[in-house]
Amino acid sequence: MKKSNTIYFLFIFFLTYSLGVVLRLWELPLWNAPHLHVSGEPIMATHDAYAWLAGAIGTGNHYNAPMSTILSLLHNITGINVATINFWLPVIVAPLVCLPIIFICQLFGIIEASLVAGTIASLGTGYFLRTRMGYGDTDILTIFLPLAYCAGLIYWLKPFINNWRRKDYEFTLILKQHLLKGSIFTGFILLFYNWFYPNAYPIVMYTYIFTIFLSFLLTPKKIFINLLPGFIIILIIGFGELIGLLLASIFVYLTYTETNNNKKTLFNLVFLSCALGLLFYHKHWGAILSLIDPILNYAKIFPFLEVKKYSIKLPQVLASIREAQNVSLTMLIQRVGQNPYIFFPGLIGFVLACTRFPLLLIFLPQLGLSILSFKLGNRFTMYGPPIIGLGLSLGLTFILEKIKIKPLILYLLLTCFVIYPTINLVKILKPTPVLPQVYAKSFLEIDKIANPKAQLWQWWDYGYAAQYYAKRKSFGDGGRHNGPYLYPLALAHTTSSPLQAAQIIKFTAQDQQEQITEMQQNGTNPSNPGAKILYWPIDPVRKLNLMGATKAQTFIDSLKEKTLNFSANIPEQYFVLSWENLNLSYWISYFGNWNLITGQGVHGGFKRLKGKIDLNLSKGLVSFSGKTLPMIKLLIIKKDGTSIEKSWLHSKGLYIIYNEYLPQVIAMDKTIYNSMMVQMLLNNPNKFKPHFTLVLDKFPWVRVYKVN
Structure with missing residues (x-):
């Protein structure tokens, strides 16, 4: 890379990265509140952040997990406690998602386009909301790594796939060296990706298989045959760990020093078998099932293939997890493309860009994953913004050919436009600690x-x-x-x-x-x-x-x-x-009222009342939202730490809890009101003897009982 190109690259990286950092720092003043810290540490903003914190100090189930290892290493280097590190990590790491985007745009000779694409990748709503301050989870790299993986594949294949026309090449020494260097480079990216986030295996393999198909489609037979050893190297390094590195070294030596084509074919078959063997060694039958199951589950094909491990019918938690719930079309557009004025031009631009840069089709599995989030769940929307960004920015090349405005100025103006939705978003964001x-x-x-x-x-x-x-x-x-x-x-x-x-x-x-x-x-x-x-x-x-x-x-x-x-x-x-x-x-009662024979649960009734609320204690009535309903019981939690319970002889009605601390009024049915999660928290602790002994009382917020 020439010095001027390096400076250009660094300038764009500094600008896009800085935008990602600054907008994530917007809510920092709000985090300075004392109630958002405990023992000098900030409270995390996502439950999973504590998985890695507990793993880092050796008290959790995720000890030695990659994220825990990284936190422990950073703690040992800096001396800063792991909670503080994990609080700041999203701000520092998440905006790095712009780096592979800049690299891709440079490969296509339109590095200015990465101003827009990198900014959207970093600030896309679906990704931004999951990588704010305190969101110290694997999400900080789970978009960077697939982008880097795809960037490695594009870097490797670009000399051989420039457009939709098949073009034969004479394999010069430079091209042979690139074949080797590009595949090894991509293999090491995949190795780190698999180490850090092994759950990404399906999207890794779908991208890998689709790239092989694309190479077969867009290259002459001679070129494709010469690419096959590279695909094997990527697979061996990516899934083989130390053994894979050794095998890859042997394979590289044998393949690229041998001139006999028959022997090369034999080496390909032998080492492909080794690569698949390593894949099955690490994944077992999940190497195949992990690719098939999502399709069968989504299409609801062959339900009889499901093996029942239990004679009892147990509940499934998925429906109660917010990030796994389906998203509406409106929310999908907002999470993937910020608004319709970015989302739809981005999709159209991606199609146009693919007509000129067919290697962009490597991103189709990720784009499909984000579009299918309406069925797969909210968290998958974060895979979409980088592809929408690339589509919007690279698609502009068709417009730039028709006008005479300088590309950099146009992309700077467009960058100002695409950050506007994020600026509006951060203005209303507040810290969201996952526990008080x-x-x-x-x-x-x-x-x-x-x-x-x-x-x-x-x-x-x-x-x-x-x-x-x-x-x-x-x-x-x-x-x-x-x-x-x-x-x-x-x-x-x-x-x-x-x-x-x-x-x-x-x-x-x-x-x-x-x-x-x-x-x-x-x-x-x-x-x-x-x-x-x-x-x-x-x-x-x-x-x-x-x-x-x-x-x-x-x-x-x-x-x-x-x-x-x-x-x-x-x-x-x-x-x-x-x-x-x-x-x-609502969900706890559903799972707790589960029938092991029928496999069905019953939701308890629960609602937080809002607006003007009137409690008529003489008649036992509660009025809200223009309607009046009878109360069976009313529990008043007073600010002085005491509580009062009143009852009425109504045949049916609501159970009401009024918390003066908040203040908040919640209504529920008999199932929830009489449950242990309510009674042991808010009623006289002595009622639960001899089965439980109260050992910690922070009424009405927390109570801890020892089981006798």
Whole structure:
């Protein structure tokens, strides 16, 4: 790269990167509020951020995970606590997404276009909202890495695919060196991508397979045959780790020093077999199923292929997770393209740009993933902005050919236009800590109360935070929230019987302990070897599953009345109730009222009342939104830390909680009001003896009980 080109590259990078940083810093003054910090550390803005924090200090299930390793390394280098590092990491790292975009635009000879494309990639709503301050999750690199991977593929293939016309080449020494250098470069990008974010395997392979097809379509047979060793090198390095690097070295030497075509073909077959073998070694049958399952699930083809692991029917958590929920067309346009004036021109521009730069089609799997977010879920919208940005900016080349305005000026003006929606967005954004300060402090106090081997039963959303602050094992977290964990956890929260709540916790904990003992004896490794707190691959509902659905449901129902005897070797179990759970009670009650035979749950009724609200205590009526309804019970939580409960003899009506602290009025039905998540949090703690003992009371926000 010439010196002038380098300066140009750095100028554009500085501008686009700075825009990404500055707009992410916009809400910094709001984060200075004392209630957004605990023990000198900022509270994270996403639950998963605590997974890596707990992993970094060795108390979570994600010990030695890439993100945890990076945080631990940065802490050791800088001495800054991991929470502060993870709070700032999105601001520093996420805007780097512009770098591969600039590189791609430079490869196509239109580096000025990266001003717009890089800015949209960094500030696209779907990506920006997931990489703000405090959002220290893998998202900070999960767009950069696929873009870098595609940039590597484009860099490698561009000398051979310039347009839609097949063009033969004489393989000069320079082209042979590029074939080797480009594939190795791309292989190392893929190696890091697979290490950092292995869940991206499907999109990695769809892109890889589609690129092979594109190369076959757009290159003469002779060229395509010479590209095949490069594809093998990418696969070997990308999935082979240390063994792959050794095999790739041997393969490079044999392939590029051998002149006999028959031997080259043999080497290709042998090392392709090695590459596929390494792929299956790391992924097992997931190497194939991970590519097929998404298609079958989306198309709902062959439902009978689903293997039922359990005799009991367990709930699925996916419907309750916000980021997995479907998005509307309006939201899709906003998240992917900021507004219709960017989204639709970006799509049209992408089509036009592909007519001139066919290698842009490599991005089709990512574009498809973002467009299908209306079905796949909100989080996938973040894959779209870079492609819309490339389409909008590179598509402008057709306009630039017709007018005489200087490209840089035009792209600068367009950059001002595309950052306008983000500026409007950041003006209304506020810090969004995932748990209140009092909840975080409660976990810190549990660290002083609980036995080091204790287990916490808080709702799974806060499992990672519990692992970080309390430094204790948690039952359920963001990675262990499927049916086997979800059902017993929700049941303990939803039941109106303290006995049943205590017994399902102890029953599950005893089964856990028995499985752990068995694993220790048969040599099974924990999920996080080397951590301070070990997690084992247990099945929380193993005993229920062995009973069969009918007997299991009968057994669960019997826990309300029949007292069981449990082993004295069960570690301490703590039940953590919080005000935050009430906002989730619609789903918690659904999972907790689950029938193991029919596979169906029943939602409890819950609503936060807004606007003008009138409570008529003499008649037991509540008026809101132009209607008046009877109350059965009213619980008033007063600012002095006391509470008052009133009842009326209505045959039907609402259960109302009025919290003077907030102030807030919430309405619910009998199921939720009588549940343990409400009663143990807000009622007299002595009512739950002898099954539970209150050990920490921060009424009305948090209460922690030890299971007796």
